[in-house]
Every structure is written in C-alpha cells, then in structure tokens.
Amino acid sequence: MSGYAVSAVGLEKRYGEKRALDGFDLAVREGTVHGLLGPNGAGKTTAVRILSTLVKLDGGSARVAGLDVARQPREVRARIGLTGQYAAVDEVLTGRQNLEMFGRLFHLGGRRARLRAGELLEQFDLTDAADRGVGKYSGGMRRRLDLAASMILTPRVLFLDEPTTGLDPRGRGEVWDSVRALVTGGTTVLLTTQYLEEADKLASHITVIDQGRSIADDTPDGLKSTVGGDRIEVVVAERADIARAVKVVARVSDGEPESDETELRVHAPVTDRVAALTEVARTLQDEGVRVEDIGLRRPSLDDVFLRLTGHRTDVRNETNARNETNVPNETDETDETDVPNEKEAA
Ligand SMILES: Nc1ncnc2c1ncn2[C@@H]1O[C@H](COP(=O)(O)OP(=O)(O)OP(=O)(O)O)[C@@H](O)[C@H]1O
Ligand SMILES: [Mg+2]
Numbered sequence: 001m002s003g004y005a006v007s008a009v010g011l012e013k014r015y016g017e018k019r020a021l022d023g024f025d026l027a028v029r030e031g032t033v034h035g036l037l038g039p040n041g042a043g044k045t046t047a048v049r050i051l052s053t054l055v056k057l058d059g060g061s062a063r064v065a066g067l068d069v070a071r072q073p074r075e076v077r078a079r080i081g082l083t084g085q086y087a088a089v090d091e092v093l094t095g096r097q098n099l100e101m102f103g104r105l106f107h108l109g110g111r112r113a114r115l116r117a118g119e120l121l122e123q124f125d126l127t128d129a130a131d132r133g134v135g136k137y138s139g140g141m142r143r144r145l146d147l148a149a150s151m152i153l154t155p156r157v158l159f160l161d162e163p164t165t166g167l168d169p170r171g172r173g174e175v176w177d178s179v180r181a182l183v184t185g186g187t188t189v190l191l192t193t194q195y196l197e198e199a200d201k202l203a204s205h206i207t208v209i210d211q212g213r214s215i216a217d218d219t220p221d222g223l224k225s226t227v228g229g230d231r232i233e234v235v236v237a238e239r240a241d242i243a244r245a246v247k248v249v250a251r252v253s254d255g256e257p258e259s260d261e262t263e264l265r266v267h268a269p270v271t272d273r274v275a276a277l278t279e280v281a282r283t284l285q286d287e288g289v290r291v292e293d294i295g296l297r298r299p300s301l302d303d304v305f306l307r308l309t310g311h312r313t314d315v316r317n318e319t320n321a322r323n324e325t326n327v328p329n330e331t332d333e334t335d336e337t338d339v340p341n342e343k344e345a346a
Helices: 044-051 073-077 095-105 110-123 139-149 169-184 196-202 220-227 239-252 273-286 301-309
Strands: 004-015 018-029 033-037 059-064 080-083 157-161 188-193 205-210 213-218 231-236 258-260 265-269 291-297
Touching (some): 018 044, 018 205, 080 139, 196 220, 196 301, 231 273, 239 265, 273 291
Parallel strands (some): 018 213
Antiparallel strands (some): 004 059, 258 265
C-alpha cells in the first residue's frame, strides 16, 4: 500500500493459550500521528513489538516503511525508532552523555554523535539541562530525552509506546509538543495510549484495540461523536433522589440521562458545559437534593469502550478484573516472560 507508513493485516500473536493479537489490522498514513488506543492488556505493546521486529508474528502480515517485517527485519530496523513503555536512558549519565552514547551505538562516530546530541537537545528543549545527571530530571524531561534518543538517526517511522503514562499534566504537555515537532519534521508516529484525550490531541486517526483486535478506526472527531462528547455527572447522597436528579439533568442534556443505582450516579451528554453545570447545581439545591459530587467529564477511553462494546474496560481485561468477583484470575499463566510489564505485576 503506498501512502501508508505502516500496514498490518490479520496480525496474530499467541503466548501459550493467550491470544495477545487476534487478527489485528492497522493502516497508518505517512506523515501523520496515528493513535493506538486501548486498555491494559489489549495488545498495544505486542503490536508495537511486532511492527518494530522485536518479536515474531504467528500469523498475518505487516509492512513498515514499505518493507515486510517478517522477511526484511533488518531493513525495517534501519528505518524506525522505538520508545518503549519504560524509559531506557541511563540515570547516572547526563542528558548529553546519554545521547552521545546512543549516537555511538548507532555507529555515528564521536564527532557526529556530539553534533547530533547537540541538535537533539535543542530540538527537545533540553539544552539547559543537558549537562545535569538524568537522575535529577523530571518525568517529562526524561521522556523527552527518551524521545530524543529514538530520533538519533531521524527514523521514517517512530513507535511510541505510552509516552506519557505516569507523567503529570505539565510533563504530558511537554511530550505532546515534542511529538508534534517530530511530525512536522516528516516522521510518521504510531503512538499507543490509554488516554482518549491524548489520542485526540495528537492523532489525526485512531485505532481502538481490544483483546488483540481493532474494534474501531476513525478520526478523533468521529470517535468522539460515537461517544457523545462531554458529560455532566452528578452523584447524589440518597438513592431516593436518583429519579429527581435524572429529571433535573434531563432538562439540560442532549440525550437521555443514564443512572447507576449502586454508585448513585446520574450522567448525560451536554453541549453547553458550563451553563448545564450551573443550572443543574442550582436546581438540585433549590429542590433540596443532597449532592455528593457534581462535575463535567470529558469522554474517556472507558466511555469509548462502553459505546463500542457495551462493556466498561475494567470487566474486559484481566488486569483490572482481578477486583471483580465474577471473573476468574488466570494471570499466572499469561505473565510475560521476556519483558516485565510493571503495570500487570502491580
Ligand atoms: N511475553 C509475554 N508472555 C506472555 N504473555 C504476554 C507477553 N506479552 C504480552 N502478553 C499478554 O498479552 C496480552 C497483551 O499484552 P500487551 O502488553 O500487548 O498489552 P498492552 O495493550 O500493551 O497493555 P498495557 O496498557 O498494560 O501496556 C496481555 O494479556 C499480556 O499479559
Ligand atoms: Mg503496553
């Protein structure tokens, strides 16, 4: 396929009984950021590892930068960059030393490695911190250094596996800026994330993955319109007040409010966010309904899942399902062997 930097058809990967990928399809247009959105254990890292030739596929086929990952792994590797889910930089070295070391690993030679390190420090806004030990970097700075390290050879395709997980909003914003700059420079980015907001901010196209399969492929706007945009959410103190809260919320919402009897929660889609919030808060107070919590919520991955699958993410995957009494815990057999996945072990 021309015009596509990555294309995968029917990818399969099994780990024992576990089908980490189960007929996964993906098409990433050249020069874009493509989001791969899915909950824990959906198969995001497995897909990235196959596409970056780190693990072999069991079925299907994939091309990256025009090359077949199974037949031409070395050629693929020369054209890609990868930033893993967990930062790979050395804590003891400075930022500059890290980048120079990566440059030498890529056979750049001392002088070119130094030059390239300088350029990248500039590009990722790390010049001021360049000669400090990475142990003293903030999370956001560290991820930016990680991004810089994966850009030493200016790859055509860059795989970013959850580049902002665990960062505070500021660190996240910094990484987003860096990713945007990469794409302006002509690199195609496949970015995995658990945050709809992140995919929305960065990606021109999003593939949603669940249990090793693509369950949706759309633009961020298309996906959000499936989910229904912003929502107002009210938690009442007494179960008896749910019906009244539903009525009040219905007056300002764009669709039928939904309610959750166990969590005493009422929620509904709204367009004029602030007006809706003010109106609902005032009316509930006037009617003497005791409110535990009230707020506006942007759609999350969880909402996307609810719409697409009829389930929340937490009953669909084994990690969070450990807390569910009706889902058996069978994680022991499926634990990773080659790469520790901290989140699954946590
Ligand atoms: N090396 C491995 N050995 C055994 N099972 C594995 C291995 N790698 C992945 N799995 C299993 O395959 C499934 C998909 O895992 P993967 O790491 O691709 O998910 P993910 O979407 O990246 O999740 P997360 O958001 O937690 O990083 C999970 O059930 C996982 O436990
Ligand atoms: Mg992962």
